[in-house]
Amino acid sequence: MAQVAITINDQPYKIACDDGQESHLLDLADYVGKRVDQLAAAVGDVGESRLLVMTCLLIADELSDAFREVEALRAGTAGGGVAPAPKDPSSAVEKGADGVPVDVATLDFWAGRIEKIARRIEQS
Numbered sequence: 700m701a702q703v704a705i706t707i708n709d710q711p712y713k714i715a716c717d718d719g720q721e722s723h724l725l726d727l728a729d730y731v732g733k734r735v736d737q738l739a740a741a742v743g744d745v746g747e748s749r750l751l752v753m754t755c756l757l758i759a760d761e762l763s764d765a766f767r768e769v770e771a772l773r774a775g776t777a778g779g780g781v782a783p784a785p786k787d788p789s790s791a792v793e794k795g796a797d798g799v800p801v802d803v804a805t806l807d808f809w810a811g812r813i814e815k816i817a818r819r820i821e822q823s
Contacts, residue, residue, distance in 0.1 A: 707732045708739065708747065734758060 701718050704711060705728035716724045735754045742753070 703728075705732075708735045708750065710747070731758070 700715050701721050703714050703716060703721050703724050705714055705725065706712070707728060714724060714728075731754065734757060735750060738754050738757060739750055742750070745753070
């Protein structure tokens, strides 16, 4: 069992984790720390405990949105469902740079979804 030293809101913590998970834990702590800092800047001095609880709720809300999005993708309903078939069937498939056939409409659909997710991440 490894132990990692992290700092969130200027408070040091030693957290145990499985061997090999140290880097992942540091990434998570960095994300939480940034969210705490953003929230602290927005709400001011509300006390350490309240700030951490508010941050947990904010992250839980983000996770809930992500779960809903995953379920919608599994159900084929996210972003209006699966990509529509192109109107001209001859343009439905093109060859990619590697010579592998590519369904252009599906590729456009997923590119749009990825861009939307990237914008949400940038805004958070």
